[in-house]
Amino acid sequence: MRLHDLGEFGFIDSVRRFTHCSRADVILAIGDDCAVIETSSGDRLAVTTDAMLEGRHFRLDWLTPYQVGSRAMTACLSDVAAMGAEPCFAFVSTALPPRMEVEEAENLVRGVVDQAERFGACLLGGDTIAAHEHVGLDIILLGRCREHIWRRDGACVGDVLAVTGDLGGSAAAVAAKSAGLEGIPCWHRYAAPVPRVAQAAALNSLGAITACLDVSDGLVQDAGHLCERSGVGIAIRAGLVPISEETRKVAQDLRSDPLTWALTGGEDFELLFTAPAEAMPELQDAAGIALTVVGEVVPGSEVVVTGEDDQPLALQSGGWNHFGARS
Numbered sequence: 001m002r003l004h005d006l007g008e009f010g011f012i013d014s015v016r017r018f019t020h021c022s023r024a025d026v027i028l029a030i031g032d033d034c035a036v037i038e039t040s041s042g043d044r045l046a047v048t049t050d051a052m053l054e055g056r057h058f059r060l061d062w063l064t065p066y067q068v069g070s071r072a073m074t075a076c077l078s079d080v081a082a083m084g085a086e087p088c089f090a091f092v093s094t095a096l097p098p099r100m101e102v103e104e105a106e107n108l109v110r111g112v113v114d115q116a117e118r119f120g121a122c123l124l125g126g127d128t129i130a131a132h133e134h135v136g137l138d139i140i141l142l143g144r145c146r147e148h149i150w151r152r153d154g155a156c157v158g159d160v161l162a163v164t165g166d167l168g169g170s171a172a173a174v175a176a177k178s179a180g181l182e183g184i185p186c187w188h189r190y191a192a193p194v195p196r197v198a199q200a201a202a203l204n205s206l207g208a209i210t211a212c213l214d215v216s217d218g219l220v221q222d223a224g225h226l227c228e229r230s231g232v233g234i235a236i237r238a239g240l241v242p243i244s245e246e247t248r249k250v251a252q253d254l255r256s257d258p259l260t261w262a263l264t265g266g267e268d269f270e271l272l273f274t275a276p277a278e279a280m281p282e283l284q285d286a287a288g289i290a291l292t293v294v295g296e297v298v299p300g301s302e303v304v305v306t307g308e309d310d311q312p313l314a315l316q317s318g319g320w321n322h323f324g325a326r327s
């Protein structure tokens with residue numbers, strides 16, 4: 001069997017099956033946005049790592065090295081935010097082709113450092129290796145957990161499913177750039193996404209969120225992770241999914257459906273969470289950003305998206321899967 005048959009998530013499942021961690025200080029191992037470990041002083045640390053490769057995850061004719069570094073850091077910050085944790089310590093490993101300009105290489109790491117520092121974390125080390133051709137980077141980020149650790153496995157039947165901000169902007173930007181459009185209104189959503197670190201801090205103390213993850217692979221696919229880990233089904237109403245005016249404008253220009261981007265586009269880096277419906281007003285008061293209920297947690301095991309007429313929508317692709325291209 002080839003990796004593209006097994007898929008990214010099938011592969012991660014295999015890895016999970018041959019790990020046997022029985023240490024008492026591991027609170028959460030493979031399968032969430034971060035692992036969580038407990039130190040002897042009782043602190044709980046959330047740890048995540050994310051790798052990005054030129055040509056696969058970014059193009060240096062679309063983004064500056066600084067933006068590439070900053071985006072890569074954002075992916076990690078978003079995972080730490082998804083645990084409700086506070087970003088603290090970062091490490092970056094870079095694979096750099098020797099022909100690369102020193103200034104560009106420095107700017108790549110400067111992007112990592114500045115984005116980490118913007119959100120309260122600092123870079124403490126890493127590794128540097130030579131690459132044949134393509135630039136690669138891998139970031140490890142540690143965060144300090146707050147009172148409530150937001151896991152993927154806590155969603156309860158009856159909870160609502162809600163999302164911060166809006167969705168599809170990053171996928172819209174990529175579609176517009178690929179089509180050769182200039183002056184793309186939502187380009188910043190792809191080039192300089194903002195991780196929801198501050199919102200996580202504001203929401204955590206309320207204790208109302210039952211499960212959370214960040215939208216990195218696409219709403220439907222990421223909601224699927226909640227289903228799988230929590231043993232529930234999720235019903236999403238397409239008509240409720242928040243889409244910005246900027247994203248709608250791009251869809252108009254390209255004669256595309258913005259809903260497809262919002263449901264299946266990746267790298268929005270919004271928080272997707274479940275909570276009791278009655279907690280939504282106080283969550284909204286604290287959030288400092290629009291929260292939108294997009295569905296609810298139901299008995300079952302999968303994600304169903306319904307359209308205007310309450311009929312299930314047939315989706316062309318579920319979201320991002322690193323080996324299968326689109327699942």
Ligand code: ADP
Pocket residue numbers: 012015029030031032033034035049050079216217
């Ligand atoms: P996210 O999109 O939140 O970064 P991923 O889908 O990349 O999460 O990963 C899901 C889980 O699988 C995480 O717990 C991650 O640490 C784990 N994981 C991914 N790849 C590997 C690997 N090669 N070995 C071990 N664990 C992995």
Ligand code: MG
Pocket residue numbers: 033078079082213214215216
């Ligand atoms: Mg994540």
